[in-house]
Each structure stands twice: as C-alpha cells, then as structure tokens.
Amino acid sequence: MTSIITADFPASRPRRNRRDDFSRRLVQENVLTVNDLIYPVFVKEGTGVIEAVPSMPDVNRYSPDTLMAVAETCVSLGIPVMALFPSIDPSLKTPDGIAATHEDGLIPRTIAMLKKAFPELGILCDVALDPYTSHGQDGLLDENGYVLNDETTEILLQQALTQARAGADYVAPSDMMDGRIGAIRQALEQEKLIYTRIMAYSAKYASAFYGPFRDAVGSATNLGKSNKMTYQMDPANRNEALREIAADIREGADMVMVKPGMPYLDIVRDVKDMFRVPTYAYQVSGEYAMIKAAAQNGWLDHDKVMMESLMCFKRAGADGILTYFSIEAARILTGRQ
Numbered sequence: 001m002t003s004i005i006t007a008d009f010p011a012s013r014p015r016r017n018r019r020d021d022f023s024r025r026l027v028q029e030n031v032l033t034v035n036d037l038i039y040p041v042f043v044k045e046g047t048g049v050i051e052a053v054p055s056m057p058d059v060n061r062y063s064p065d066t067l068m069a070v071a072e073t074c075v076s077l078g079i080p081v082m083a084l085f086p087s088i089d090p091s092l093k094t095p096d097g098i099a100a101t102h103e104d105g106l107i108p109r110t111i112a113m114l115k116k117a118f119p120e121l122g123i124l125c126d127v128a129l130d131p132y133t134s135h136g137q138d139g140l141l142d143e144n145g146y147v148l149n150d151e152t153t154e155i156l157l158q159q160a161l162t163q164a165r166a167g168a169d170y171v172a173p174s175d176m177m178d179g180r181i182g183a184i185r186q187a188l189e190q191e192k193l194i195y196t197r198i199m200a201y202s203a204k205y206a207s208a209f210y211g212p213f214r215d216a217v218g219s220a221t222n223l224g225k226s227n228k229m230t231y232q233m234d235p236a237n238r239n240e241a242l243r244e245i246a247a248d249i250r251e252g253a254d255m256v257m258v259k260p261g262m263p264y265l266d267i268v269r270d271v272k273d274m275f276r277v278p279t280y281a282y283q284v285s286g287e288y289a290m291i292k293a294a295a296q297n298g299w300l301d302h303d304k305v306m307m308e309s310l311m312c313f314k315r316a317g318a319d320g321i322l323t324y325f326s327i328e329a330a331r332i333l334t335g336r337q
C-alpha cells in the first residue's frame with residue numbers, strides 16, 4: 001500500500017470536512033443499507049404461537065402461521081433474506097438428530113409456506129444437528145462423547161438436501177465438520193439443485209456469546225456443561241480462520257461467514273482482504289443481548305448503538321450482517337414501518 005500523505009497542520013485541518021452535515025456526508029466511506037441485512041428467526045411447532053425468548057428481548061419464537069406476518073414485514077421493509085432456526089419439540093430429539101432430515105419436518109414445511117406466500121423473500125436455513133440432538137451437540141457422538149466428523153456429514157448433507165428440495169434459497173452449514181461444504185455441494189449438484197447457494201459458517205468460534213441462542217432453540221439444557229471446542233474454533237486463533245475460509249471456498253461455498261461478529265471484526269477484515277469473496281458476519285445472540293440489556297437499563301442509547309454496531313461490520317469489510325436487529329434497523333434505514 002502506498003503511504004497516506006496529508007499536509008501538516010494548519011494546511012491540514014481534518015475538522016474542515018467534519019464541520020457541516022453536507023461535508024460529512026460527502027466524505028463518508030461506508031454505508032449501511034437494508035440490502036445488508038439477514039434476519040434470523042426462531043420457528044416452533046403449533047399455531048398462533050408468539051413466545052418471547054427471555055434472554056433476547058424483542059425476539060420471539062413463532063409458529064409457521066404467525067411467522068408469515070414477520071416475513072411480510074421483511075418484504076415490505078426490503079430485507080433480502082430471512083434465516084430459519086428451529087426450536088424442536090423435545091420428544092423429537094434423538095442422539096443422531098435424524099429428525100433434521102425429515103421431509104415433513106417443521107423447517108421444510110415452513111420453507112414451503114414462506115416461498116409460496118413470499119417468493120421474493122430469500123430463505124436461508126441453518127444446517128446443523130444441535131436443535132435435533134438429545135445431547136445438544138452438532139453431530140453424532142462416539143462412545144466417549146467425541147463428535148464424529150464423517151458420520152455427521154452424511155446426515156448434514158441429507159438435512160441440506162431436504163431444505164433445498166423444500167425450496168430453501170441458501171443452506172448454511174454451521175456445524176464446523178471438516179469437508180461438509182464439499183459433500184453438500186456435490187449432493188446438490190447430483191440432484192440438479194444447481195442454484196442452491198451455500199453460505200458457509202467457515203470461521204465459527206467456540207464462543208460463549210451463543211448462550212441466548214441456545215436458550216431460544218432449547219439446546220442449552222441438553223448441552224449442560226459440555227462445550228463445542230473439538231469442532232468450533234479457539235477464539236485465540238487467526239491464521240486458522242483463513243485456512244478454514246480457503247477450504248470452504250475451494251469446496252464450493254458461494255459466500256463465507258465469520259461468527260461471532262463484533263469481537264471478531266479483525267477476522268472479517270482479514271477474510272475480505274485476503275479472499276475478496278462475499279463475506280458475512282453474524283452478530284450473535286449474546287452481542288444482541290448485551291446491547292438490549294444495557295439499553296433497557298438506560299445505560300446505552302439503543303438505536304444509536306445498534307446502528308453504530310451495524311456500520312462497524314461494513315467498515316470491517318462485511319458484505320452483510322446476520323442480525324436480530326434487522327427489522328428495527330430497517331425501519332430506521334427506510335423510514336418505513
């Protein structure tokens with residue numbers, strides 16, 4: 001990079017460009033628009049359900065019928081994509097999470113309903129077994145409780161195929177098994193599902209910021225005191241994230257993701273600079289909960305901190321953000337209700 005040359009003071013007074021609104025707008029380097037937002041939602045079996053998630057203020061679990069109104073809001077605000085996460089009935093959870101592959105399951109039925117009513121709204125589905133396993137891990141366990149890689153991938157590709165057949169526009173593996181992007185891509189191609197996009201959770205860290213999400217999908221109690229450190233990444237690692245991203249691009253990912261978001265913006269920047277592919281960040285449940293809690297206490301200005309946090313993702317190089325703030329941010333960005 002060439003060195004950045006500025007004049008010395010007083011020839012250079014950086015405050016000149018900051019003085020007026022028009023000159024501030026003219027030099028603004030990054031913009032956040034509604035096109036940058038992906039809205040994660042929690043789906044639950046039933047009808048007429050709108051159930052609050054206590055650790056995520058203003059976030060609910062919806063049954064497929066009540067979710068339709070949320071989808072309509074996304075469409076009217078211009079939010080491009082909604083991401084579905086299931087809260088599965090405990091009676092359907094098994095050690096192998098096989099209900100994830102059932103064609104008549106909650107997620108495939110919800111996808112079909114959404115695509116029928118709102119074909120213009122993109123639907124992204126998480127590919128992972130943790131909402132479906134009785135132990136809360138993202139894969140099959142061996143006799144020592146270790147998460148098996150290749151055996152898990154076999155089920156994940158069936159789950160991804162089920163979602164794609166039901167009409168999902170994006171499948172998004174969040175499990176961190178090695179080789180699963182390639183396996184899913186090959187399976188999709190074999191079935192001529194050639195337009196199903198893969199958003200790879202490539203650099204996904206073993207983070208404590210997922211706590212409220214695990215409450216929302218009901219995997220927290222099943223997981224108990226165990227953790228996901230044998231497959232999700234160590235928060236201390238940076239180079240490893242780049243290797244994970246490179247592998248997923250080679251295996252057929254259309255876009256890659258870094259997760260969590262705000263504490264990992266350095267990784268987002270590395271990925272964008274290094275690979276120049278569509279790069280996304282997930283502002284996860286714990287990040288959302290922190291801002292909501294501080295705002296509820298009157299310690300932070302909710303809207304200002306929300307918008308600043310989202311802009312920071314853009315500045316770090318993200319092409320888009322998965323955020324539970326999508327609807328609130330879109331209202332501010334569009335001036336619409």
Ligand SMILES: NCc1[nH]cc(CCC(=O)O)c1CC(=O)O
Pocket residue numbers: 126128129130138174175209210211212213214228283284285286
């Ligand atoms: N594999 C499932 C999954 N997909 C997204 C999240 C977290 C999202 C959030 O915290 O908002 C998780 C939780 C986990 O890996 O334990």
Ligand SMILES: [Mg+2]
Pocket residue numbers: 176177178179202244247248
């Ligand atoms: Mg990987």
